[in-house]
């Protein structure tokens with residue numbers, strides 16, 4: 001029989017709703033807490049800085065399905081469905097009996113899954129009469145996606161990029177500016193927070209903490225301006241479920257069902273996006289699960305792959321913590337290494353975050369998924385094997401998912417099990433070639449977590 005490599009959905013099959021897992025979780029995530037009053041926050045509190053609809057979605061624990069606005073579906077059609085691909089060449093190189101599939105989010109115009117949430121966030125802003133959006137960005141994936149989405153819906157976009165990343169990775173700020181965004185290196189003299197930092201330390205290289213403070217200050221001092229985030233929050237994972245909802249239909253086209261689902265983990269949005277639509281079939285209590293599984297599907301092993309230098313899922317504590325270094329954001333109940341944790345300077349910039357989103361944290365606590373940690377050099381070895389077999393250079397973040405997939409596939413080789421493994425290729429690495437260059441030159445090292 002002829003082998004089919006790529007599965008795409010016809011336009012009329014594209015999902016019309018996102019899946020809100022909060023509504024069906026046996027234990028709901030705990031609420032965000034206001035940093036000053038220490039009271040649970042309401043959607044109204046959150047809408048001071050976020051779009052109203054995003055604030056509402058953030059706390060929605062009742063509606064399992066949320067309509068994707070028509071205008072967002074129109075924009076999704078520019079690049080969706082993304083392909084589901086069978087990695088035959090990778091399987092062969094590994095000599096594994098496992099069937100490996102990946103969902104290829106790298107085909108989005110900006111090269112990663114981030115656009116899936118940037119589009120609805122900008123759309124809701126537009127609907128609510130907002131004219132300006134702002135955010136912070138490290139390596140620039142989120143800033144790039146937001147710049148494109150802002151332009152698509154006619155909003156002005158201002159991005160604070162960590163100064164040192166801007167100097168080390170100039171191409172992403174060029175991309176943002178190509179889409180018309182104003183990009184400022186943080187700390188900057190354009191905000192009070194930035195001025196204070198520069199006054200204290202004129203050579204401050206910037207951090208996500210400084211950039212968040214500046215973006216939030218801009219949002220709260222500019223009329224009609226909202227702040228946006230590309231990971232961690234519940235509404236971001238909600239928008240990303242388009243990935244898993246498509247993948248579910250595409251796996252059906254392939255005539256298979258996954259035993260294992262893997263994604264890399266920064267704040268949890270691409271993991272949740274792929275995993276939650278599949279996980280919805282096994283959220284019932286343990287007993288009910290056993291019953292319904294017999295009737296329908298097998299139990300899926302959900303694996304989130306994090307860097308061993310920033311292992312909040314495998315070595316963090318579940319507690320209320322701030323989302324940023326400075327302590328400006330709401331307190332979130334999550335697995336965290338502490339908001340003052342300074343991750344090593346690994347190349348997978350999108351995975352250098354101290355905490356995990358609140359939904360994923362609760363699911364991990366309740367045993368619905370697990371984390372694995374991957375050393376940096378193992379991730380690049382995996383990425384290079386993937387590039388040489390499947391012809392796509394993966395983002396350094398995505399390399400963690402590939403490394404975890406290879407570990408599982410090699411286990412199958414030992415046991416002879418013909419497992420079906422599905423992983424998310426969250427982005428391509430064509431703008432991250434300095435990272436590959438260092439690896440190839442033998443300059444990359446592993447950083448272990450040592451408790452601080």
Ligand SMILES: *Cc1c(COP(=O)(O)O)cnc(C)c1O
Nearest residue numbers: 231266267268269270350397427
């Ligand atoms: C931002 C990013 C990540 C990490 O963010 P999540 O919210 O955990 O998905 C992973 N891969 C790529 C390519 C990214 O840009």
